[in-house]
Amino acid sequence: MTRPIVSLEGIHKIYGEGASRVHALAGVDFKVMPGEFVAVMGPSGSGKSTCMNIVGCLDVPTKGSYQFMGVEVESLDRDELAMLRRHYLGFVFQSFNLIARTGAAKNVELPLVYKGIPRRERRALAADALTIVGLADRLDHAPSELSGGQQQRVAIARALVTQPRLLLADEPTGNLDTKTSEEILNLMVELNQTRGLTIMMVTHEPEAAAYAQRVLMFVDGKLVQDGPPEEVLS
Amino acid sequence: MSPFDILRMAFGALTNNKLRALLTSLGIIIGVASVILMIHLGQSASRSVTQTISNLGSNLIIIQPARSKRGAGGQRIRADNFEIEDVDAIKRGIPGVMAAPAIFHGALLMYGSTARAGSITGTNNDYLDVRSWKLDAGRLFDPAEVASGAPVCILGQTIVEELYGERQPLGTTLRLDRNSCQVIGVLQEKGNTAGNDQDDVLLMPWRAVQRRFKGRDEVDLIFAGTRSSDQVPRIKSSIEILLRTRRGITGDEEDDFEVRDLQEIVQTLEQVTLTLTALLGAIAAISLLVGSIGIMNIMLVSVTERTREIGVRLAIGATARDVQIQFLVEASVLSAIGGVIGIAVGLGATWIIATLLELPLVISYPAVFISVGFSALIGIVFGFVPARKAAHLNPIEALRHE
Numbered sequence: 001m002t003r004p005i006v007s008l009e010g011i012h013k014i015y016g017e018g019a020s021r022v023h024a025l026a027g028v029d030f031k032v033m034p035g036e037f038v039a040v041m042g043p044s045g046s047g048k049s050t051c052m053n054i055v056g057c058l059d060v061p062t063k064g065s066y067q068f069m070g071v072e073v074e075s076l077d078r079d080e081l082a083m084l085r086r087h088y089l090g091f092v093f094q095s096f097n098l099i100a101r102t103g104a105a106k107n108v109e110l111p112l113v114y115k116g117i118p119r120r121e122r123r124a125l126a127a128d129a130l131t132i133v134g135l136a137d138r139l140d141h142a143p144s145e146l147s148g149g150q151q152q153r154v155a156i157a158r159a160l161v162t163q164p165r166l167l168l169a170d171e172p173t174g175n176l177d178t179k180t181s182e183e184i185l186n187l188m189v190e191l192n193q194t195r196g197l198t199i200m201m202v203t204h205e206p207e208a209a210a211y212a213q214r215v216l217m218f219v220d221g222k223l224v225q226d227g228p229p230e231e232v233l234s
Numbered sequence: 235m236s237p238f239d240i241l242r243m244a245f246g247a248l249t250n251n252k253l254r255a256l257l258t259s260l261g262i263i264i265g266v267a268s269v270i271l272m273i274h275l276g277q278s279a280s281r282s283v284t285q286t287i288s289n290l291g292s293n294l295i296i297i298q299p300a301r302s303k304r305g306a307g308g309q310r311i312r313a314d315n316f317e318i319e320d321v322d323a324i325k326r327g328i329p330g331v332m333a334a335p336a337i338f339h340g341a342l343l344m345y346g347s348t349a350r351a352g353s354i355t356g357t358n359n360d361y362l363d364v365r366s367w368k369l370d371a372g373r374l375f376d377p378a379e380v381a382s383g384a385p386v387c388i389l390g391q392t393i394v395e396e397l398y399g400e401r402q403p404l405g406t407t408l409r410l411d412r413n414s415c416q417v418i419g420v421l422q423e424k425g426n427t428a429g430n431d432q433d434d435v436l437l438m439p440w441r442a443v444q445r446r447f448k449g450r451d452e453v454d455l456i457f458a459g460t461r462s463s464d465q466v467p468r469i470k471s472s473i474e475i476l477l478r479t480r481r482g483i484t485g486d487e488e489d490d491f492e493v494r495d496l497q498e499i500v501q502t503l504e505q506v507t508l509t510l511t512a513l514l515g516a517i518a519a520i521s522l523l524v525g526s527i528g529i530m531n532i533m534l535v536s537v538t539e540r541t542r543e544i545g546v547r548l549a550i551g552a553t554a555r556d557v558q559i560q561f562l563v564e565a566s567v568l569s570a571i572g573g574v575i576g577i578a579v580g581l582g583a584t585w586i587i588a589t590l591l592e593l594p595l596v597i598s599y600p601a602v603f604i605s606v607g608f609s610a611l612i613g614i615v616f617g618f619v620p621a622r623k624a625a626h627l628n629p630i631e632a633l634r635h636e
Binding site: 053056058059078079082083085086087089090091093097099100101102106110111113114115116119158159162 | 235236238239243246250542543545546547548549550551552553554555556629630633
């Protein structure tokens with residue numbers, strides 16, 4: 001039996017104290033198996049972002065057990081969480097978040113710098129990752145010289161370059177037009193199917209969620225639906 | 235992360251905003267340059283003073299009557315001038331000492347159709363030894379000339395140049411007011427010290443000046459000298475005892491004359507320049523401090539501006555320490571670049587000013603190395619707070635930052 005990549009059991013997340021207490025997550029359980037493409041949906045304030053932050057090892061739960069690749073995450077300190085992110089996680093953001101005035105290849109190299117990969121090897125790996133996302137001819141272009149779709153491709157290459165076990169995408173098409181969104185989503189599907197990359201994607205657009213194999217629907221800090229898109233989105 | 239990657243990252247971030255980096259460094263550049271300039275000019279001035287004094291004769295002792303002052307009863311006490319017998323008494327009474335009288339008299343010097351005002355010094359051959367003068371041509375006074383007050387003279391280079399030009403002065407007769415003198419010697423050039431032309435000098439036997447110009451038997455000053463400077467204190471006190479006896483001063487009565495040596499003056503002047511250097515250096519250091527605060531300020535702005543970038547770096551696997559080091563190194567690179575440029579500017583300005591003021595150029599390597607070290611330290615100290623702020627950002631909030 002294969003081990004799940006992500007396993008949440010009875011996860012609670014509580015922000016603030018006293019009157020301003022917010023129960024962002026109120027008992028969430030789910031597992032994500034290797035090779036899955038999961039969409040996370042829900043209205044704003046439903047807890048889906050909090051959940052993704054915990055899954056992404058950016059935050060730890062207040063209560064409950066979160067295992068990432070079999071490791072209990074809540075017992076880890078800041079630096080150990082950083083190590084998990086560095087070696088096993090890739091992030092793609094809504095607003096691309098590339099480093100300004102820095103070439104595409106240099107942006108893609110950045111996670112490898114923190115991994116301590118030598119410069120020559122970094123160059124080659126960054127070029128490979130940019131080739132996968134179809135930007136082999138844009139290695140030295142600064143973000144300002146690229147379209148939104150191209151910037152998001154660079155961001156995906158940056159997430160891919162460390163060969164993560166899990167790619168977390170936070171509204172990756174939120175700042176893109178319909179046609180470019182489709183391109184990005186098709187790229188993600190391709191990465192999932194041809195490379196077996198496990199993907200979790202937060203989105204509020206049903207059209208985007210339809211590209212996934214499985215949809216998690218959050219409402220008021222609880223996971224209310226979990227199933228294939230045709231079932232959840234209907 | 236390798237150190238090279240950290241440096242490359244810092245340079246990358248700084249070249250992304252070159253103008254800002256330059257303006258930030260400017261504070262350090264000005265600070266370091268002014269510290270370097272002040273310390274070096276102070277040392278140049280001090281060296282200049284020392285050179286001036288040793289030019290005058292480092293083993294020189296100057297004896298002069300005290301300035302008149304009010305005595306116990308309120309009446310003015312006038313100290314008697316010295317006479318030539320005092321000079322002879324010092325020479326005879328104290329072994330190993332040279333003594334020369336000096337009688338100064340202003341006169342119009344004329345040769346042919348050229349004339350200039352000048353000062354005549356009446357003295358003896360010891361004067362040349364005591365004041366570190368050397369003959370360039372001709373001869374010294376012979377004893378008979380000194381004893382009789384013969385109208386002969388020895389000229390300094392300035393007078394030779396201005397009155398004779400290309401002509402040969404030796405053997406000529408120079409007119410001095412209504413008198414005249416025969417030129418028997420020319421002195422070697424000594425140059426300027428402290429803005430005084432040392433070569434503007436005309437020496438005559440003391441008796442000649444007393445008889446022909448002054449009409450009095452007085453001596454303005456006595457210069458005494460020794461062969462080595464460690465004898466100066468002993469000889470000074472011998473001279474004091476001898477003169478007190480000669481002038482009838484007994485018990486605890488105060489001297490009515492002063493015996494000073496140039497060592498004292500050197501020490502006083504060096505103390506003054508040292509104090510001034512320290513003061514100016516301290517003022518310059520304040521500008522360095524202001525520059526340092528500028529670095530801290532800009533780094534804080536930079537951390538705020540790049541909050542989201544920091545969030546991304548943390549998300550893709552940078553540890554808090556990685557981020558802290560990155561910002562510390564950026565601040566240090568800024569201040570180190572400022573420091574290096576500042577040293578270059580400071581040394582350049584020192585060179586220019588020293589050349590213009592004709593001061594000796596002194597390069598103080600400790601001052602340079604301390605400045606380099608200090609400016610690198612500035613980056614670490616003043617970069618610490620911004621770097622810590624960056625490192626302690628919450629990645630989730632940093633990513634959400636607008």
